[in-house]
Amino acid sequence: MSKTSNGSPATAAIKAATNPMVSPLLTDLYQFTMAYAYWKAGKHQERAVFDLYFRKSPFGGEYTVFGGLEECIRFIANFKFKEEDISFLRSVMPTCEDAFFDYLRKVDCSDVEVYAISEGSVVFPKVPLMIVKGPVAVVQLLETPFVNLVNYASLVTTNAARHRFVAGKSKTLLEFGLRRAQGPDGGISASKYCYVGGFDATSNVAAGKLFNIPLRGTHSHAFVSSFMSPDEIVDKALQSRDGSRTCKDFVNLVQAWLSKLQRTDSLRGIFGETNQSELAAFISYALAFPSGFLALVDTYDVMRSGIPNFCAVALALNELGYKASGIRLDSGDLAYLSVQVRKFFCAVEKEIGVPGFSRTFITASNDLNEETLDHLNKQGHEVDAYGIGTYLVTCYSQAALGCVFKLVEINSQPRIKLSEDVSKVSIPCKKRCFRLYGKEGYALVDIMTGENEPPPKIGERILCRHPFNESKRAYVVPQNVEELMKCYWAGKSVLPLSLNAFLLWLCYIFLLKHVWC
Structure with a gap:
């Protein structure tokens, strides 16, 4: 891994997840019980769309840096139940019909589509980091591992970015957190995503080998x-x-x-x-x-x-x-x-x-x-340089980002989750997401539209509105329009899994007035 590219073309075989513990069984039991209930009801092949997003930026801040996409694509590229997996599931779900386990033997992600914002990008609440489309039972099985792979990755990447912003562009930042990280995978993940978030090197030798991160010590x-x-x-x-x-x-x-x-x-x-x-x-x-x-x-x-x-x-x-x-x-x-x-x-x-x-x-x-x-x-x-460990890799001031994975459409019909807590209300339908830029090249706002709505146009005045707060609205005349969601998986790898170098121009982030449309 380098900060600009993982080097592999889109057509190349995708490696397995970095951690061998990441398998189809790395999920919650209710994903399998729901999959069985979908199958039993004959709904398992219905086309569903799920959004993966977070509700609030971490550390009391105004932005998040997206991490974990590469590991998600690695996971689905190698998604397959082994016979020992099937045997174990039989033992914990003894009342399920044999035909369901025959179905699981054939399950893969060849009929799944994944749209995502580029890894390493600055992202904001409610805007999907990933949109996952496919057979509802299969996509449901992806929920927990996807949230797991994105949650800590984005949290620690953001933590690293915040340290970089405070330290300044001229200082060298060294990640020294392995001995205090939450287990071996916490240490490996921290080294990788701190590098994505703007650190210059790590003391973690295994991470240096796995991801080609410069080593210091x-x-x-x-x-x-x-x-x-x-x-x-x-x-x-x-x-x-x-x-x-x-x-x-x-x-x-x-x-x-x-x-x-x-x-x-x-x-x-x-x-x-x-x-x-x-x-x-x-x-x-x-x-x-x-x-x-x-x-x-x-x-x-x-x-x-x-x-x-x-x-x-x-x-x-x-x-x-x-x-x-x-x-x-x-x-x-x-x-x-x-x-x-x-x-x-x-x-x-x-x-x-x-x-x-x-x-x-x-x-x-x-x-x-x-x-x-x-x-x-x-x-x-x-x-000149800082060696930072415990508070960085453990994300001491916030335990989790709080990513969620919500159904927004099934069989082309929008779906919404309602709640008395307005922050937990989901935004229905399959979306397109855009970042609008002003005259000086600064990002002004991210907006979401329905998939079939016309996209924002350069030079055209647009009213952007917050979906849950009527007082938050703004007119914007974009000088450049960037579509954020790109297709990374459509039954096979579509785009190279390249990590954006974390842009050190974080000062512009605080100019973003983030509303939704």
């Missing part, structure tokens, strides 16, 4: 505290980057640079004797990864030990033609520490004369979330 505090002193380092040799020479004692070279730093006027008094076990760990890591040396500097004392030790190793690497990747802060006042670290780097560049050293990368972690990033921005900081 360094060492832990355990690595630092496992060393006692530089005397433990046995192989001290390091070849220069261009291979022209070999430094036989890299440890001695680092210690010489540390002494030079201690004698430098502008740095004198900032640190004294640094922690030697930390220094040993940094040297060992640099010897292992001289081209990718990124050090965790807060195991003991950031400014009095971690940063001086890092700088000594980085300067020794620089002498051999390498460039250190940077440092990571994982505790303390991140805004203050990042500013102090940047000042130290600037002083080193000025006094030692190493061009670019002042711009050495500073990464921050430690239970970061959207609010933390906002607070850091308001305080002022020098952080």
